[in-house]
Amino acid sequence: MNIARFVCFLLLACAALAVADIVQITDENFDTLVKKSDEWVLEFFGTNCGACRAFQPKFEAVERIMSSHGRPTQFGTIDYSQNPGLSARFFVSRIPTVVHIKDHQVRPVTARMPDMIVKFLENEEWRDVKPSSGLLSPYSLFGTLVGYIGKATKWLTQTSPWGMVGLLTGLLIAVVGLSWKVGGNVREEVTRTPEDRDPAVSSTTTASPALPQEKARKRRSKRND
Template sequence: MACAYRIPKFLQFFIIFTIISCSFSRLVSANVELDEDNWKQILDGEWMVEFYAPWCPACNALAPVWRDLSTQAARKSLAMRAAEVDVTKSPGLSGRFVVTALPTIFHVIDGEFRQYKGPRDVDSMLGFVQQKRWQQTEPVPAWKAPHSLQMTLVAEFFKLSQVLRSVHTMLMEQYGLPTWGSYLIFAIGTILIGALLGLLLVCIIDLLYPPRRSDKVLVSAAEARHRDLDGKGVDDEQELINDDIVDDNEKDSDAEKNSASDSSSSEAAPAAGGDVADDKPEVRKRRPRKAD
């Protein structure tokens, strides 16, 4: 009877110990689920990060290996920790890390990012960390690092694309719009937003680089004529006087030529009569100048 009583006690103790051990092991080997809020914790220490999706067959095949990775790392007292990102829940992180295929694995140590492209078994990944084979791989450039400004903007665009996709789905499912109707709404919205951004850009350029003012002043025709006369008054007047004098001389010469015969006959007449005419100086009459 005593033996029958002790065996259940022993089994009960063994079951409790097993449950506690499994729970402790699960806590130690649990992978960290990263999202938009807590992803920056991988910038400190050493990490192996997997990007996956629930609908990806290759990701589902890698899932047990990935769970075992953190367990083996804990048993070997490695400082490396494992984390995973569900791209369907955190699309911004997939854009931030430029994930183009699934699953994608990154090795991160003290803010340096390297993509792991080796075999996807536990021993190979642990050897990559334990033997520091990651030093043979070029890190991601600084401008392309997930925590850089450029990749932050890319992540925001990825978030915006997911929002637009959800709006497109809502317009078709809840409001019953056809596909072309939803596309038409997005096209009109894009044109309006582009026009507003263009107007804003023009205003900013005019503010930073204002247009130069022209030195030319618009005046009336009468004022322009008056300014021309004031500027060259003496020269124009002298030129006009010279023109008048030349015209008078030409007229007098023509008149003398025409009256040559008359003068000769008149000179002959006094000689015949014996009367000598008194010489009178010729008076030149100036032609009146036309008013401007």
């Protein structure tokens, strides 16, 4: 047991001397960097989060250990407040939040000690964890839609008041114009006569008065005969 701890300590010490290769993931580059076939470990953090600052050295140590072991696992960090699209898409409710991604399957990483996270990755213990599925999957249609809503929310909060006034005015004009056009079509349909809608009705109506005259002419012809 003591030997195992000593070996783990040496690995952590060696890892501390290396430079962590952690990618900054954003709303814009996520879909480009995180491919389906890749294995990723992502951390959602906040710049003003004390727990995040305490966890950061541990997360970097895990990356250095995995890299020294020649593992292809990639590591990335996501600023929670600066990337609301991803934060909403992954349904992040607390930070730091760590997730494991493989084949577009997302699983939570609950361990916080470096040796436990390394064990979780190297022994592929993540296979025993149920991935987010259905609507809660970040790769589902609903998860993608929630991500777009998160982006839109950020854009709206950064828009100036005058910009918001212009946007709302434009939307109002568009809605009123569409309503007027639809209402005009309805009014035109209501005011149209049956003859306007079906020309055959008009021809039948016009020809119908001649029918009694034709019958009377046939009767007179029979009497004369």
